[in-house]
Amino acid sequence: MTRWGMVIDLARCTGCAACEVACKSENNIPTVSPDQAEMGRATSWMRVMAEPKGAFPDTTLEFYPRPCMHCDNPPCIKVCPVRATYIDPEGIVGQIYPRCIGCRYCANACPYTVKYFNWYGPEWPESERQYRNPDVSVRAKGVIEKCTFCHHRLQKAREDARAQGRQLREEDYQPACAEICPTDAIVFGDLDNPTHRVAELKEDPRVMRLMEDLGTQPKVYYLRQRT
Amino acid sequence: MGSTRRQFLWAMGATAASVGVRWTSDVVWAAQGSGDPGWSPGTERFVNSSCLVCPARCGIRGRVVDDRLVRLTGNPFHPMSRGGLCPRGVAGVQLLYHPDRISAPCRRVGARGAQAWEEITWDDALGQLGARLQSLRQRGQPEALALLAGYCAGSMHDLWQQFLQSYGSPNYIADDYDDGTAAVMELMHGIGRSPGYDLERAGFVLSFGAPLFEAWWSPLQAFAAFAGPDGDNGAPTRFVQVDTRFSRTAARAHDWAGIRPGTFGVLALGIAYVLIRDELYDAEFVARHVSGFEDVADAGGERREGYRSLVMRNYRTEEVSAVTGVPVGRITSLARAFAEAAHPVAVCGPDVTHAPNGLLAACAVHSLNVLMGSVSRPGGVLFGNEAPLAPLAAPVVDPRGRAGLDRGPLAPSQTPFGRGDPAMRFAGAVAAGEAGAVDTLLLYYANPLASALRRQVWEEALQRIPFIVSFSPFHDETTAHADLILPDLLAYERWQDAPTPASYPYPVWGVVRPLVDPHPGARHTGDAVLAVARQLGGSVARSLPYESFETLLKARAAGLFATRRGMTLGDAFELRHQQQMEERGWWLPEHREFEAFWDEAVDRGGWTDPFIDETEPAGLARTSSGRIELLPARLLEALATVGEGRTAYLDVAAAAAGGSDDFPLRLIPYRVSTLSSGTLPLQRWLAETPGLFPDVHWDPWIEVAPTTANTLGFANDTMVWVVSAHGRYRARLKVFPGTAPQNVCAPYGLRHPDGEPANPLHLLDGSSDPLTALPNWFTTFVRLERA
Amino acid sequence: MHRDVAEKLAKLPPDEQVLLRPLVDTSRWFYVGAAVCGAITLWGIIAYVLQVRYGLGRTGLNRPEYWGIYIICFVFFIGISHAGTLISAILRISKAEWRRSITRSAELITVLVIGFGAIQPVIDLGRPDRVLNVLFHAQPLSPLLWDVVSIGLYFFSCTIYLYLPLLPDLAVIRDSGIKAPRLYRFLAAGYRDTPAQRLQLERAIGVLSIIVIPIAVSVHTVIGWIFAMTLRPMWHSTIFGPYFVMGAIYSGIAAILVAMAVLRRVYRLEGYFKEVHFDYLGRLLLIFSLLWFYFTFAEYLTAFYGGEPGEMRTFWAKLTGRFAVPFWAMVAGCFVIPLALMSRQATRTPVGTSIAGIAVVIGMWLERYNIVVPTSVNPRWEIEGVGHYLPSWIELSIMAATFSGFILLYMIATKFVPIVSIWEIKEGRASVQEVAERVAHYSERVA
């Protein structure tokens, strides 16, 4: 059974935030005005979180690129009154934008705070429309959105593979963040397929997941710093 | 009748209701109209090119759907960036479609700075410029034409140079990335170019403040080395960062040491002390290739101390520790780790050189490479070759031009080494000199009113220049003062070349090519210059006999085709194959025809030569002695004349040690990795989340230590004025544990959402290194006031 | 008042005279009050229209502060709604005689307030146009769906529970002819107060009062569960169900007290809302203030002992941090003030109880605030910055409109139904004898 997942090597991540911007570019994530951003309404499906500790000069800092964890046991979907957020058979947690009633219950249920709400309708000034990705829908106002594992790329890759009469390969389906990462810190693939790199990496002794104790079973794994 | 009226009303009601429903769903709920570009399915293409946002010039690949650029990713064939990009590179699409783009050539109609423009045609615009230049030359004043060129990559640089030379103006003012390391290499190796670092094969990178992962020559080069070879068959490079603040680079380096500002050189020599004391240095290399290490008796029989004695006498670890604030044990362990690593290399950047004793400190840092023999060998400092392009057509200079050139540049460098800050020097000379010394100023990729240290000086200078032409594609501060704007195409619409910076030792000649149809109102500045040259005729036209910039590029690429080494860009396997071939002295042509070679180079994104012959003695030193000079005679001479009593390897600490009561905190400006240089218009993706702080969006901020904030009584997020003796600006105070208590770290490249600039560089004290004239970026002291 | 109406009124028995007077005699102050409330309500409606037009961006909500004033008011109003039906049902079942004059006003609060509570989550929706998706795409695992079901049921049963005991009074009004004969003919639905009808009615009321209790309990339990079913710090707690039910009843009692004190003054009902009613309800309030303390203490103590870092951030934010003011104000309003006032006979007066009631109502609103906001702004992952929340004028207007709308409807309702149940009062008077006997019976010494 295919189970899409991600391994992020914290020893490789330099916190450059290319993944963040690549995700915005790929997924038509609208920007908001400065005062809206100040209010906490900026959207970033991928966000590089930083945790500084200690005092100069004994400071340390950990970067955690944070997409949706695509939990195998996602607390967000249980609470949705209309099934507008769901987990598909391959483990991708998705959103049905045209059905969402905008109650934001899922957003509260997600312990990783990765759900973003469209407080206003997205603003697409003429200049910004030019570079919209035609493969990804633009979300209307009043609905929840979040990282989709670039699901549209899977659909495209499937179609291409089918058209060429071959199996889907690991490199056919790579989300935008994994594709751009300059240090290859983000590895993506099928966790259940032993030929995929993620399957091997998730057995690494450095592996951990965020808030594992909550039992959400995230499919985004992190590899700790080497010591 | 009654029933028809009722039907009518029903129909009206139903129509109104359906309109109402449509209105609510379209206007109230749905995303904006679906008929706009993003929605047509379109046909997609992937096109390789190069990024021109910063000096790194990574390989990019554009996803183009129906002539719209919808995404930028890395070009996996590019040997330096290998398919990766930094966030600014990705956000390039927001530059291309930036709302501030200028849509046609403009002539000023109102007062200067009033931003009143009249749109004119390109023929008209070029005609006006040509006529002005023609008459200037005819009046015998070609030197009154000046060009301020900021970021001028590849052949654009050569084109401008040739243009000005054949025209007769010596006033080509380059305001680009000069980190002062070229001067160090010139002195110690007789090779006047910035060093390349073979980071990938290095075992240990000791970086003295160089923001390798943020704003270095090429962050992507550093990333590639940091990520290590794919598949773990080689050991990954170990990075150790010495820095004055806990930068992103320090955060992600394998280890880091905090240091007092201005003491990088002292620490380097403290490490050298341990290397010599414990005999960890490469004695054989030093004996064979280095001079100035041992004491010598000079011609007069007088004994002159060499490097070894200077270091051993003055840089005992305890003393070094006291100056730098790095504990003794740490210095020793750094030195040991450096010496024991397989391929150690010390990296020094602008942060070392932009200091009162920058040149001396940079020599000190580089001396570590010399001690370890980390020069011209794998993993060390490599002086790469430039891509062997065919030269431009031979420049023709007529007597008029010769006369202009002979009058010399308006503001020549006064210091023995380096160029210093030529733009500020130029502005100072114009502001102080007679009006009309400069008649026409061309601005290419330059926005001095926003980026220069002293805005007022530039304002005065601009007032004294009768005619100002800007090629900027965006409305910016300086463009507002222009008389004529000839908007350039953006890098995603034009032909250019993008050679990688010197830091990447292997020559890569990246091709920049149009990804989408050019903006109809803009024109490639290269093409505009060629057109003006044709119009001027004579020597200028003969020096630049190119139909377009594209043909110029192609003509130059013929040099690559002819060189019998290198290859068009290819994947890792092709690259390794080529490298192994060249190592064995083989080279096979990929193409019979130049056209095919050109097509493939364009298609793949450029040309590279993956092999450097490290056994070539010229790669080590081209000094008269053939040895690396630890105590270069020219340096000693210069120190004797303008050195203000300084001595090589002794005065490597920067002067200002502490603040005053009025200005107690040291200002440490730094560049945010997510923001573009200087004054490019802000890209929304980047400005929305520019830094580490999850709650900072758009706002300029500064960082202070928790203890400092406490003492000053400022809570996190207070708006403060950062005040120096030279200016002030407003920023949000962020408490950050990685800041040393006596410092204020101030990112540059930000502005307030309302456009108010927040440039810490405007606060700088204006002092400079007397040897290189490079401005001091880290000697300014400030205080914070509640805003 | 028209002369003929006055005449008709004068013909009625004394209880009817007093209790029906407000239906036909309206003071100028009433109109002023109604106009003010109406204006505020209209203002709130405009605010809502703006919110719908421009989006929830017009609120102060953000990430991670996804829920704010609307959800606070939702929990608060539904809580208040436990006033009437639940209390009146419990009192009815336990045959507490003193209930007779207070049940009607309490039940009326319930029905009106459920409506105002239930629209809050709809106001809070990003896409109110899709609210019916809750039916079309129902997802039974979602506590929000349970909520829709139980509130719907509660509203339905409460309305009936209000209506049935109204029937005899409606018949009286119809028969007296003092007001809108056609309306009351319709409302009274042919009720003639025959002994058979009366028997049937009392049976139905009896059955309903039993049914309505578990429904009421379910309503607020489920509301508590909405929070408890998430993994957020200080929400994910088993105590939330009972805690919410207890709090709901508590705020309900307080609301009744306040309403009674007001009605007593404006409609001169001293003869019906007697000191003893305030005294008894005051005692109930006292018990609940202690219960409230017990539950709150239990909640915080368990959180504290767990010491889980995510929880502790919220915990300390409430106790000593940014939310210390609302937190301790809540403790004052829900515990200190009512305890101080209600533990002494001397202050269990109408004035004393209304002060305590107001304190509790405010305190309970703050409790909802302290549940919703501090947790929302403190995400579980510490690296995530602490959020902030400042309600916008739109939210405050809509909240004000909710209060004023409720008051307005309540005022209007007092113009259409007697606010004290006439027939129950009469029945009470008639049954003094029977009650005395009953009391005598169970105080009898068993020989």
Ligand SMILES: Nc1nc2c(c(=O)[nH]1)N[C@H]1C(S)=C(S)[C@@H](COP(=O)(O)OP(=O)(O)OC[C@H]3O[C@@H](n4cnc5c(=O)[nH]c(N)nc54)[C@H](O)[C@@H]3O)O[C@H]1N2
């Ligand atoms: N991201 C990005 N990269 C760029 C550019 C860009 O726009 N964006 N532009 C390019 C250009 S034009 C330039 S000039 C370069 C600039 O490159 P740099 O000059 O390297 O840029 P900064 O980040 O300002 O580096 C200054 C560093 O020096 C450290 N430092 C602090 N105090 C002292 C001190 O007292 N002495 C010394 N010696 N160092 C100290 C600071 O911590 C800071 O990290 O970047 C180039 N690369």
Ligand SMILES: Nc1nc2c(c(=O)[nH]1)N[C@H]1C(S)=C(S)[C@@H](COP(=O)(O)OP(=O)(O)OC[C@H]3O[C@@H](n4cnc5c(=O)[nH]c(N)nc54)[C@H](O)[C@@H]3O)O[C@H]1N2
């Ligand atoms: N605020 C601020 N000031 C700075 C710095 C900073 O980072 N921030 N850095 C300092 C340093 S290190 C340097 S080197 C200088 C650099 O300062 P400048 O030489 O002024 O360079 P930039 O600010 O990078 O860009 C100048 C202008 O080039 C124009 N431009 C952009 N793209 C194109 C194009 O494709 N074609 C043409 N013709 N023009 C284009 C833009 O309008 C931009 O305003 O600034 C210094 N001052």
Ligand code: SF4
């Ligand atoms: S792109 Fe890669 S290295 Fe950069 S922040 Fe994202 S995960 Fe880290």
Ligand code: SF4
């Ligand atoms: S991370 Fe959050 S949004 Fe994503 S699946 Fe898990 S609970 Fe749902």
Ligand code: SF4
């Ligand atoms: S906001 Fe949308 S997706 Fe989330 S729970 Fe509500 S209806 Fe479901």
Ligand code: SF4
């Ligand atoms: S997987 Fe796709 S949607 Fe998710 S963070 Fe990465 S780029 Fe964004």
Ligand code: SF4
């Ligand atoms: S490092 Fe410079 S050249 Fe490379 S992608 Fe970033 S901005 Fe472009």
Ligand SMILES: [Mo]
């Ligand atoms: Mo620069």
